[in-house]
């Protein structure tokens with residue numbers, strides 16, 4: 001049974017993943033969320049406006065007094081770094097607070113020969129990956145029970161930007177990019193929110209990889225996804241970034257979730273078919 005006592009604050013609750021987390025958490029916890037530009041949330045009393053480029057998160061934290069803070073933010077990296085530094089300092093002074101940071105498989109994007117596990121050393125060639133590593137490293141300096149790093153591979157889902165973009169490209173008769181050498185695993189919002197709920201309920205901490213148990217070629221997965229969306233005769237463009245197969249995949253080894261939270265990449269297609 002979920003505990004009613006937790007107060008949860010979702011930073012970026014107006015976004016794709018933030019909204020999904022809010023829906024999952026709000027029946028069970030006192031849940032608050034932030035939005036930045038999406039004024040649709042203005043009328044919701046549980047939401048407040050927060051722009052990390054100009055607002056101070058600490059005054060909101062003092063007002064809301066959350067037990068769990070879930071960071072599902074995007075935005076300019078330099079401002080996000082400062083915001084997470086403030087979260088870190090706040091959690092240091094309030095030891096009941098747990099911070100859950102949504103990180104990415106890109107923290108390993110400099111390694112291309114194999115999938116990565118929770119305790120592998122992070123190394124990235126991308127600005128995004130570097131940014132995620134910096135936040136992870138900062139947060140991991142907190143007492144271990146106060147931190148959850150949830151690493152995600154490419155995230156799809158009915159409401160995801162990726163799925164909406166595929167549909168838009170198809171409708172405009174534009175080329176859809178395929179990366180034939182990319183071997184990856186995938187995740188989607190409903191799986192991530194269920195995993196987060198489990199983590200909060202069970203007071204788990206540490207690094208988690210929330211991703212399909214199987215690996216797929218980007219090309220095959222996107223083509224199957226397009227089929228599941230009921231789209232026919234899409235135009236494809238093959239993008240070769242390397243001659244060899246390149247892995248961008250995070251697998252769980254030490255923090256494996258219970259069986260009911262494990263999933264294969266093709267189970268997304270049922271959800272997509274229902275929605276389309």
Ligand SMILES: NC(=O)c1ccc[n+]([C@@H]2O[C@H](COP(=O)([O-])OP(=O)(O)OC[C@H]3O[C@@H](n4cnc5c(N)ncnc54)[C@H](OP(=O)(O)O)[C@@H]3O)[C@@H](O)[C@H]2O)c1
Nearest residue numbers: 012014015016017036037038051052073074075102152155
């Ligand atoms: N989606 C993926 O494939 C994926 C994969 C790996 C990791 N992640 C991580 O998961 C998190 C959520 O991703 P998402 O796809 O759900 O992102 P998203 O849909 O773009 O949502 C981003 C959220 O951040 C808010 N935001 C944007 N600029 C801001 C600013 N300057 N100050 C404060 N808030 C700001 C947005 O608010 P408004 O919309 O109201 O402006 C929105 O609530 C991110 O940290 C991302 O790196 C995502």
